[in-house]
Amino acid sequence: MIDLLTNLFSDYTLRTVALGSALLGITAGSLGGFALLRRQSLLGDAISHAALPGIAIAFLLTGSKAPLVLILGAGIAGWIGAALISVVTTQTRIKYDSALGIMLSVFFGFGLVLLTYIQRQPDANQAGLNSFLFGQAAALIEQDVFLIFVIGSVVILLIALFWKEFKLLSFDSDFLGTLGYPIRTLDYLLTTLFVVAIVIGLQTVGVVLMSAMIIAPAAAARQWTDRLGLMIFLAGIFGAFSGVGGALTSSLIPALPTGPTIVLIVSAIVLISLLFAPNRGLVFRRVRDWQAGKRLRVDAVLVDLYTLASQHSSAEYPHSERVLDVMSSISGPAHQTLKVLKDLDLAIPIDSTHWSLTPEGVLRAERVIERQFGGDS
Amino acid sequence: MSASLEIQLIAVVVAVTCALPGVFLVLQRMSMMSDAISHAILPGIVIAFFITGNLSSPWIILGAAAGGLLTVALVEVLRKTGLLKEDAAIGIVFPALFSVGVILIAQYAGDVHLDIDAVLLGELAFAPFDRITMGGMDLGPRALLVMGVILVVNVVFISVFFKELKLISFDRALAGALGFAPALLHYVLMGLVSVTAVGAFDAVGSILVVALMVAPPASAYLLTDGLKPMIVVSVVIGAVSAVAGYWVAHWLDASIAGAMASMSGVLFLSILILAPHRGLWSVQKRRSNQALLFGRKMLVIHLYNHEGLPEAQHECRMDHLEDHLRWDHAFASRAIRSSLQNDYILQQGPHLSLTETGRKYARSSLVEL
Amino acid sequence: MDYAIDIRDLTVAYREKPVLWDVDLQVPPGVLIAIVGPNGAGKTSLIKSSLGLIKPAAGSVLIHGRPYSEQRSTVAYVPQRGSVDWDFPTNVLDVVTMGLYGRLGWFKRPGKSERIEALKSLAQVGMEEYATRQISQLSGGQQQRVFLARALVQDANVYFMDEPFQGVDATTERAIVELLQNLRKQGKTVAVVHHDLQTVPEYFDHVMLLNVRRIASGPVEEVFTEDNLRTTYGGRVAFVSALSAARKQ
Numbered sequence: 005m006i007d008l009l010t011n012l013f014s015d016y017t018l019r020t021v022a023l024g025s026a027l028l029g030i031t032a033g034s035l036g037g038f039a040l041l042r043r044q045s046l047l048g049d050a051i052s053h054a055a056l057p058g059i060a061i062a063f064l065l066t067g068s069k070a071p072l073v074l075i076l077g078a079g080i081a082g083w084i085g086a087a088l089i090s091v092v093t094t095q096t097r098i099k100y101d102s103a104l105g106i107m108l109s110v111f112f113g114f115g116l117v118l119l120t121y122i123q124r125q126p127d128a129n130q131a132g133l134n135s136f137l138f139g140q141a142a143a144l145i146e147q148d149v150f151l152i153f154v155i156g157s158v159v160i161l162l163i164a165l166f167w168k169e170f171k172l173l174s175f176d177s178d179f180l181g182t183l184g185y186p187i188r189t190l191d192y193l194l195t196t197l198f199v200v201a202i203v204i205g206l207q208t209v210g211v212v213l214m215s216a217m218i219i220a221p222a223a224a225a226r227q228w229t230d231r232l233g234l235m236i237f238l239a240g241i242f243g244a245f246s247g248v249g250g251a252l253t254s255s256l257i258p259a260l261p262t263g264p265t266i267v268l269i270v271s272a273i274v275l276i277s278l279l280f281a282p283n284r285g286l287v288f289r290r291v292r293d294w295q296a297g298k299r300l301r302v303d304a305v306l307v308d309l310y311t312l313a314s315q316h317s318s319a320e321y322p323h324s325e326r327v328l329d330v331m332s333s334i335s336g337p338a339h340q341t342l343k344v345l346k347d348l349d350l351a352i353p354i355d356s357t358h359w360s361l362t363p364e365g366v367l368r369a370e371r372v373i374e375r376q377f378g379g380d381s
Numbered sequence: 382m383s384a385s386l387e388i389q390l391i392a393v394v395v396a397v398t399c400a401l402p403g404v405f406l407v408l409q410r411m412s413m414m415s416d417a418i419s420h421a422i423l424p425g426i427v428i429a430f431f432i433t434g435n436l437s438s439p440w441i442i443l444g445a446a447a448g449g450l451l452t453v454a455l456v457e458v459l460r461k462t463g464l465l466k467e468d469a470a471i472g473i474v475f476p477a478l479f480s481v482g483v484i485l486i487a488q489y490a491g492d493v494h495l496d497i498d499a500v501l502l503g504e505l506a507f508a509p510f511d512r513i514t515m516g517g518m519d520l521g522p523r524a525l526l527v528m529g530v531i532l533v534v535n536v537v538f539i540s541v542f543f544k545e546l547k548l549i550s551f552d553r554a555l556a557g558a559l560g561f562a563p564a565l566l567h568y569v570l571m572g573l574v575s576v577t578a579v580g581a582f583d584a585v586g587s588i589l590v591v592a593l594m595v596a597p598p599a600s601a602y603l604l605t606d607g608l609k610p611m612i613v614v615s616v617v618i619g620a621v622s623a624v625a626g627y628w629v630a631h632w633l634d635a636s637i638a639g640a641m642a643s644m645s646g647v648l649f650l651s652i653l654i655l656a657p658h659r660g661l662w663s664v665q666k667r668r669s670n671q672a673l674l675f676g677r678k679m680l681v682i683h684l685y686n687h688e689g690l691p692e693a694q695h696e697c698r699m700d701h702l703e704d705h706l707r708w709d710h711a712f713a714s715r716a717i718r719s720s721l722q723n724d725y726i727l728q729q730g731p732h733l734s735l736t737e738t739g740r741k742y743a744r745s746s747l748v749e750l
Numbered sequence: 751m752d753y754a755i756d757i758r759d760l761t762v763a764y765r766e767k768p769v770l771w772d773v774d775l776q777v778p779p780g781v782l783i784a785i786v787g788p789n790g791a792g793k794t795s796l797i798k799s800s801l802g803l804i805k806p807a808a809g810s811v812l813i814h815g816r817p818y819s820e821q822r823s824t825v826a827y828v829p830q831r832g833s834v835d836w837d838f839p840t841n842v843l844d845v846v847t848m849g850l851y852g853r854l855g856w857f858k859r860p861g862k863s864e865r866i867e868a869l870k871s872l873a874q875v876g877m878e879e880y881a882t883r884q885i886s887q888l889s890g891g892q893q894q895r896v897f898l899a900r901a902l903v904q905d906a907n908v909y910f911m912d913e914p915f916q917g918v919d920a921t922t923e924r925a926i927v928e929l930l931q932n933l934r935k936q937g938k939t940v941a942v943v944h945h946d947l948q949t950v951p952e953y954f955d956h957v958m959l960l961n962v963r964r965i966a967s968g969p970v971e972e973v974f975t976e977d978n979l980r981t982t983y984g985g986r987v988a989f990v991s992a993l994s995a996a997r998k999q
């Protein structure tokens with residue numbers, strides 16, 4: 005670990021790789037937040053696959069492997085894929101899921117035809133195009149990182165600029181439309197940013213798994229907060245963390261492809277978030293349910309004691325546990341709950357089997373009864 | 382049989398086998414499950430291989446089916462937590478499983494007779510060289526035999542459960558109410574998708590399985606109405622894509638599987654544009670014709686709605702129509718001319734009124750609505 | 751006469767299927783009007799095309815004599831509650847503030863004064879204590895109140911509300927009715943898609959019966975007749991006569 009950190013600061017390649025993947029993770033994560041909320045989680049998958057023929061065509065046309073050229077090709081193809089999905093679903097009876105599946109696989113198949121065709125050209129300098137399938141972080145060089153930085157910054161800046169519009173577009177686009185905002189244009193803009201965030205990551209993460217890089221950080225972030233801003237911010241952090249972690253691990257361990265490593269790290273983050281996030285997390289929820297159950301029990305026994313006592317002169321009149329066992333609407337013996345009541349100073353044992361309410365207990369029981377049978381909803 | 386013919390035969394069998402469960406995925410709006418499953422079977426295959434040390438053992442198929450069902454189950458578990466929507470759950474589960482498979486392969490590349498290219502591309506071109514022999518007799522290429530068996534399984538399953546599958550595809554709630562077990566049938570169908578995917582995976586790779594499962598049924602969906610015709614047409618389109626793909630690949634010296642997927646896309650695009658009734662072209666043409674029909678109907682209904690009311694004098698004037706129906710002058714004249722020709726309306730000066738035929742037409746149009 | 755809502759010969763079609771045919775509707779200012787009709791009658795489509803969200807195939811909609819695009823700031827919209835994802839990461843105050851986005855214009859973020867306005871309309875629907883509550887933690891009735899508050903903060907003259915009574919508790923229903931009547935007292939015009947035929951005469955002044963075409967519209971006592979209901983609801987005559995029997999009691 006210490007080794008890795010010292011390497012990170014001294015080794016030029018590692019530093020470049022780490023910086024590049026961090027920037028990618030931030031961009032992909034923040035855009036992914038919007039995609040997740042707009043139920044477009046699988047659109048990223050379609051777009052990243054659809055980008056492959058664009059990369060091949062850009063190379064065939066220019067003979068260049070300059071990142072900007074390939075990214076441009078990928079972007080155009082990905083954007084065409086997204087546009088076709090929208091045309092097909094709005095103009096014909098083809099449903100969204102089928103449109104996604106077709107664009108994803110057909111564009112990808114066409115991309116593979118082109119890649120294999122390029123490979124079989126005798127003199128082509130095609131080495132490296134294959135890394136677009138599963139990504140190769142180690143191949144990142146300074147110019148790439150610079151490019152990612154510039155594009156990523158523009159994307160983030162635009163999100164910040166159109167923050168309120170994108171937020172309402174994602175939550176209630178019709179309402180945004182009635183306010184006079186051009187929802188079609190905003191939709192295109194957000195989709196374009198989405199495409200851009202995807203294609204700048206293809207070289208590092210690969211087309212096959214880029215979609216996870218978009219969705220997973222956002223899905224994890226959603227569990228930790230109920231505020232959009234914080235969610236997008238966290239998604240960026242998670243994206244950056246898994247990007248850096250995956251890229252570094254894969255460039256240090258031989259034969260470890262970058263894309264899958266990043267995906268496993270980000271999946272682990274999702275799992276941890278689903279389980280342990282405060283409030284929404286499953287563990288937290290289980291504890292809360294258990295506490296709510298306990299409170300219900302406490303209230304039920306309290307009310308029972310109160311009801312029994314109300315047939316006598318004093319509200320603090322003692323009663324036997326056995327009666328409470330039978331009476332309680334909550335199944336099981338009342339003993340445990342009575343002990344909780346004692347800890348809360350709501351009831352006291354008179355002898356080994358008889359209990360009575362304390363004055364606080366009476367007050368609380370009255371409040372519970374009022375809450376259950378009267379008052380507003 | 383020549384290698385070329387054998388490859389084409391395998392390609393056709395693969396395409397047909399994929400199209401069959403694909404029809405139900407498309408109808409049930411679960412096309413993307415084919416993507417998820419075809420990726421998620423990879424770790425199942427790899428792990429089964431580690432255990433048996435043999436890529437052609439039937440355990441591989443079982444391992445793959447287990448991987449597929451695991452995906453379906455995990456997606457369901459995640460969705461039920463209420464913390465993720467179904468699409469997000471799919472988008473998280475299958476990349477994770479696929480990554481496990483890819484990393485295992487990459488790490489143990491020396492021991493596994495699978496490389497990552499093959500995972501994505503398949504090895505259809507080499508399929509004829511891997512043959513099954515029994516007692517010295519050549520039974521044919523392994524891929525053909527395996528896929529043939531899976532094809533038979535799919536055909537039998539669909540024939541036996543045709544009624545039930547039809548019901549869950551068109552009305553899931555009703556199927557449940559009638560006492561079919563939609564959940565069980567769903568899992569069996571997903572199991573079949575997994576088994577089909579693993580068979581096809583060898584030949585065409587994981588991503589192009591999606592093309593063969595989704596594109597032909599979606600194309601057929603544009604051409605047909607009933608379930609049976611849709612199945613037949615899907616199968617035909619799948620087979621055509623396979624053969625055409627083979628020849629395109631041959632000509633370009635490129636990936637056969639990629640070319641098959643591309644051809645299924647070309648067919649889809651052609652059908653999308655040219656399909657009678659539902660194709661973009663026909664819709665466009667009908668729209669311009671229908672604009673007139675529509676205009677005629679609107680005119681008649683408009684006159685009918687205002688007939689005998691005090692405002693009729695005003696509402697039924699020609700200039701008013703242009704004003705209020707927002708028609709341009711040319712279109713209003715066309716609609717009026719066409720209605721006059723059809724004997725729906727009478728014209729007296731600027732005033733229009735309905736004939737008895739027109740009244741009937743208006744009433745029947747309203748009932749139709 | 752200057753109508754608050756003036757719909758003429760409105761025809762709306764999705765792809766090729768017309769869902770509204772030649773619909774007319776004139777609503778005078780200061781009127782509470784219910785829009786009723788069976789499911790799929792086109793009520794939502796009528797509202798959405800009035801708000802410019804759907805382009806009509808023919809016809810026109812005027813708000814106080816001018817097209818919607820010129821009257822945006824005087825119109826408020828309450829969409830169907832089920833049309834949004836209530837698990838969206840945002841809180842009650844934030845949703846209400848969205849009602850002010852139109853006035854804010856491009857790029858400007860809501861500030862303190864916007865939040866104060868939003869709090870005021872939350873108070874009008876009795877929800878000010880819930881300002882910082884995450885919206886997924888609201889009951890159906892509370893969600894509906896939040897949407898109403900968002901419309902109130904728009905401070906409009908004309909309100910379109912799509913099924914505001916759908917799935918709300920009795921308390922909320924009473925609160926909403928009171929709110930609607932307050933709006934009318936201020937001279938505002940409110941068009942409400944409504945499902946419960948029994949409460950139409952009690953809650954509303956005017957009613958529009960719609961089933962693809964306009965069956966009738968006008969003051970409740972004039973047009974809310976058994977005959978018109980029968981035409982609107984077609985085959986479900988038994989249901990309609992049971993209803994009218996209920997009304998006679």
Ligand SMILES: Nc1ncnc2c1ncn2[C@@H]1O[C@H](COP(=O)(O)OP(=O)(O)O)[C@@H](O)[C@H]1O
Pocket residue numbers: 764765769787788789790791792793794795796
């Ligand atoms: N976006 C749409 N595309 C196609 N058809 C639609 C669309 N929205 C609504 N419809 C159809 O239009 C008809 C009227 O819908 P709607 O206006 O929502 O009715 P209501 O609100 O009265 O229930 C229905 O038959 C519905 O299926």
Ligand SMILES: [Mg+2]
Pocket residue numbers: 793794795830
């Ligand atoms: Mg509606």
